[in-house]
Amino acid sequence: AQSVTQPDIHITVSEGASLELRCNYSYGATPYLFWYVQSPGQGLQLLLKYFSGDTLVQGIKGFEAEFKRSQSSFNLRKPSVHWSDAAEYFCAVGAGFSGGYNKLIFGAGTRLAVHP
Amino acid sequence: SQTIHQWPATLVQPVGSPLSLECTVEGTSNPNLYWYRQAAGRGLQLLFYSVGIGQISSEVPQNLSASRPQDRQFILSSKKLLLSDSGFYLCAWSETGGRGDTQYFGPGTRLTVL
Numbered sequence: 001a002q003s004v005t006q007p008d009i010h011i012t013v014s015e016g017a018s019l020e021l022r023c024n025y026s027y028g029a030t031p032y033l034f035w036y037v038q039s040p041g042q043g044l045q046l047l048l049k050y051f052s053g054d055t056l057v058q059g060i061k062g063f064e065a066e067f068k069r070s071q072s073s074f075n076l077r078k079p080s081v082h083w084s085d086a087a088e089y090f091c092a093v094g095a096g097f098s099g100g101y102n103k104l105i106f107g108a109g110t111r112l113a114v115h116p
Numbered sequence: 117s118q119t120i121h122q123w124p125a126t127l128v129q130p131v132g133s134p135l136s137l138e139c140t141v142e143g144t145s146n147p148n149l150y151w152y153r154q155a156a157g158r159g160l161q162l163l164f165y166s167v168g169i170g171q172i173s174s175e176v177p178q179n180l181s182a183s184r185p186q187d188r189q190f191i192l193s194s195k196k197l198l199l200s201d202s203g204f205y206l207c208a209w210s211e212t213g214g215r216g217d218t219q220y221f222g223p224g225t226r227l228t229v230l
Contacts, residue, residue: 034218043122043206043221044160090159094217101148101165102210102217108159 002027002095006107013081014115021076021110023065023091032094033074034104035065039087047089050074061085086114118143120222122207128228135180135194137225139207142188147209149190150219151182154204166190167212202229 003026013019025031032051036044048059055067065076074091091107119142129135141147151163162175164182172182179198183191190207205225210217 036221041224041226043223044208046218046220049218101150101167101212102219103162104219106160 002093002105004091004093004105004107006089006091006110008110009108010111010113012113012115015083016080019076019078019081019085019112021089021091021112023074023076023107024072025074025091025093025105026072027093027095029096031074032102033065033067034092034094035059035063035074035076036090036092037061037087038090038109044090047076081112081114083114083116086112088112118209118220120207120209120220122205122222122225124225125223126226126228128230129197130230131199132196135192135197135201135227137192137205137207137227139190139192139222140188141190141209144188144209144211146187146212148212148217149184150208150210151190151192152206152208152221154206154224156203160206164192197229199229202227 005024007022034049035047037047038044047063048057050057050067057065063078067074088109088111090109092104095103095105121140149166152160154160164174166172166184169184180194207222208219210219
């Protein structure tokens, strides 16, 4: 069955430090992968997505993610974290097109805290 | 550009009362529409999706229902709220198409049932 695992529930980094959020997926075919960010009390905003081609994907707000098929991973990175990056981050996989829509399977999320 | 609206932003309701949450999308036609629930400290659970007017599919059995009276309007309802209905409700839309569909989310409604 399709699934997404985000191993880290909480991560704390210092402002200016680099960041890597882990995401592992289970999917039989070529996955369509997404990262979303959710600020407290807000909806989800799309950071980036991978469908095909270059395995290093650039997104908004200085984020990037690398698709590694051999490791079934799609980790999110940022070279220098800003205090405004404190939020919850969700990884998702497009689990297949059926019934007219693309079902997304979400991970449980990683909550990022940023220390000044 | 497309925008998605949800209201109300917050709602406090007593157990047993009815519920109506509304979602509208602007700037697109015939979108797929979705209702998700996010319980405290948990991930997102897809409740309903719709691929067209009057076409509603439910992902999980529950106390809630959904309707799509117009192309870009999606409503989440309940006749009698339960305590377990508390949570953060998110509406999303996507273009109709294949596996590459990207879902875009609204700002959400925080529902507290007392």
